[in-house]
Amino acid sequence: MDAAEMLMQFALTRQEALIYMALTTDGAMTGYEVAKQLGISRSNCYTSLASLVEKGAAYLLEDTATRYVAVKPEEFCGNRIRMLEELKDKLAQQLLPRAAQTEGYLTIGGQENMIDKAVFMIEHGAERLYLSAERVCLEPLIPSLTAAAERGMQVTVITDVPFSQPGIRFYTADCHPGQIRLIVDSNAVLTGDLTTDGTCLYSRKKNLIDLFKEAMRNEIQLIELYQNEKGSVL
Template sequence: MDQLLHHLRHLGFTEMESKIMVELARQGSASGYEVAKRLGVSRSNVYSTLQRLEQRGFLRCSAGEPAKYSVLKPEEMTSMISGQMRTSLEYVQSSMPQHEPEKPVFYNIEGDKNVFENLSRELAEAKHEIVVDVWREEAELLRADLQGAEDRGVRLLWSCDGGEGIMDQPAPWPGLPSYGTGNGRKFSLVVDRRWCMLGMRGESCVTQAMVTEHPVMTGLLLNHFAQELVLYELEQDMGEELESRYGHRYQNLSARYWSVPSEGI
């Protein structure tokens, strides 16, 4: 009973309206006096509420003295409410004032729940393409959302490190050195080449992510992803030659650019 009253109030009925409708549904039909007696409330409150519900179309009133009220069948009531809500939602959508779009902003999200709820919402809205650069642990958490997107015809581009995944072997370019104290796994996603998330997650750090639609950041992540996979393809074709010239995993070459700066810089 409490749950039913709760949901009726959630649909916009007052507590008195909800109790009267449930009572009438239980009795079949009743006069205002009978309803007031059953609920233990004043007749004046009951009569005004009955008239209001009748005017809104949720009650029927029989002719005669005393007048008896009955509530619509559940399927009739829910159909009426659904139609009214749909009409209101369509009107709000078409009539709500709109302002000029704001300039792209950057914002931070913290915590596993917040990060993955934000991601799930965006992945569910993807229409054309999703670019994913993650570790195996995060790939497993996103698998259902990404599978759903792929089932809708969205193009998926994957890079997955850290064990078995959709792409088992890591990209050939060695990772950048770690700056600061975080030891988490970095991940990034770009949706429809307009929205992106870049973050870190792991047992030794709080899950954090930066989200933006700024074209500079989405462009940087897409370029980084493309360069890693191009290098991966090159290594597959020219692995021995590249290793003999630059060293295993290109350590000699990459050290020129990605060496950790000395203290004080």
């Protein structure tokens, strides 16, 4: 994802993102200068500049000629995130479910969606979690795992290439490429293939959770047994 695509996640159109990037890197410019630099029509340029001002991504600099100044990325993005956090809380209060939440087996597609679900589970865990995945699959989850350990959760990870992190208990073992198994607080499980074309199964069904917990416990016991035997031989 390039800079323009990232900016589009903050409610900018592609043209607005390109103009914002130009203002950020090259400093204050008039609408004419922006249009000339990017090779777009002046009418489209001024429309996009007005939208950037409205969205809080640019300011007007009144001088001999009206120029536009980009709001710093950390300020603009921070403001959008804060607004979305406020809207999230309001929506959570207004959109209360009228019926019990689905407790079946949910299929999640799309790599980013699966990672988002894993992050959400980890960030909302309270007591303990078990996770098995290749190191490459762990990368986007490491900040959430670290934060979970820091807030006192018992974090146990089985992976092929462990990393050093206080509070996280690691076991080294071969992992199926792309596969993830995640259990949080014994009340939710996520399992499947984290690759681009893969899918994951999410469930709060106790029988499935118990099945995966038992399988991971047995795997950990075998790893510990192997390590102990290897240590005694050495």
